[in-house]
Amino acid sequence: MLEVRKLDLTAGDFRLKGLDFRVERGECHALIGPTGAGKTLLLEGVAGLLPTQGGQVLMDGEDVTGWAPERRGIAYVPQDLALFPHLNVEENLRFGMRYSKRNSGGEEGLHDLIAFLGLEPLLKRRIEGLSGGEQQRIALVRALAAGRRLLLLDEPFSAIHAGLRRDLWRVLRELIARFSPGVLLVTHDVEEAFLLGDRVSVLLDGYIRQEGVGEEVYRNPCDPEVARLLGVRNLFAAEIQSCEEGVGWVLCPGLGRIHSRIPEGLSSRCLLGFRGHEVLLEKGEGLGTEVRGKVREWFPGGGKTLVLVSLPGIPDLCEIEFRDTRSFCPGEDIRFWIPADKTFVLPAP
């Protein structure tokens, strides 16, 4: 559906360089990046709202790089949704249909969408009186009713409280399953990116650093910066001792000998990483390593406990998280189990 090839975009001194990615029909591609990474710039470039400095944007194989935004069949939904305040809900929903008669699904398509999201009671309401969740639904339906084949969503759920956000994730999932638009979702929320994204791209320093199927990117971040952006707090210097067919042993001061997946082409000096919430207090099944340390600090609350552990022989602290509320004593010995399939190895910086 959407194919972006070597796209260059500039805004002042900031530059996005050589961006390559695809979004297929009925697929959600999540683009994750920190604030200021150029996510909005990328969306506006793809939508044709900003001039590009190089590269191509293709829709269904057709080069639309030089096309005006209204001809591309791509709907842009900004962070604040930009529902038109001078129109009521129904007029907002029909806005795109007025101008995209050929592409839209017509009255039947609109009624289908309205019924699907239960928007009938809201049709005559003004925008300013609507809740955040209602506005989100309307923005999504407005884009689809205009016959847009691809939705560009710019952090659409960032201003919504956590409980409602999960409802809206489900709504988006259902809309994609039912109406099969392609969705390019930019977000800085790691959980949102991996729960919604069939594919995930990581945008850092003007480049797409990593792109792939969500679970693959989650399990195998390509470098320490990407790993940190994806929420990995435990990265320790290590040395590869042996490697065979992508798995092997890594020696990590403070943690010991750890069995891990090892990507090809690494030198022996490396970083070992794992996520704090994936360790176990008891020895688990399968391969893994038992680690001993001393509790430095702990923060119980919200049904979980975050523990900072000092490890023998290294100054770095290890951060682990338990899915229940626990209490510790400062300096108390602690043992935990790192399952081998939850570790990964990165090139040393």
Add this chain to the structure above:
Amino acid sequence: MDLSLKFRRIALLAAFGIVLLYGLLVFALLGFVGEADLWETLWSPNTLSAIRISLLAATSSAILAMIIALPVAWALSRFRFPGSSWVDMLLEFPMIVSPAALGAMILMFFRSTPGEWIHSLGVDVVFAFSGIVLAQFLTTVGIAVRLIKAVLDEIPVRYEKVARSLGANSFQTFRGVVLPLSARGLLASGILVWAKALGEFGATITVAGSLPGKTETLPIAIFLELGKANLEGASVLILILLLFGVCVLALARLLLRRRQLA
């Protein structure tokens, strides 16, 4: 005493001082208006014609200024283009040049080759109604651009971006999103431009003269009455002009207030 409180009192005192000053001016004016003079001057053919010419010319020039200023203001509000800061600066030209000087420049232009060519096409502005419209247009168009630009600057660009991505072209976006969102502000701007045109004197008298029944506007009529030392007659005309001005300013404030509340 607290310094900020002291400063606030001084500021309030200054505000009341200005209001008092204007009040005194109006009070002094009313002292010259007799009931007999009021009705006699008000219903005289000269006054009625001056009101008619003033309203017609101010309305024509304000509409013209708003039509020309709208796309200029939109371009200045939305795009950075080579020379945009120069265009922005040049729009202040009528505000820094005296209206009489501007009127003289219009006259000089119509004595130059391009001006004579325009004249040969049948466009006659000297001592003509069209001269009033031109003089008022040139003195107000810069202000119109400034006012409209301020209105458009308040409308977030993302509305236009979304409208474009939903299938509307530039013109459809302007008509369907920008205009409705800025309607109140544009109307208020139009009223202020109209009020400014209504009170224009220097450029108008320089270009169009003061032919009774043809180019004599209300401000010119006031000037002529003062020339004849007829203070009673002048005070009635000033009162009429004042009344128009106060009404339109009140309307503009009302519209702008509603816009802020909306």
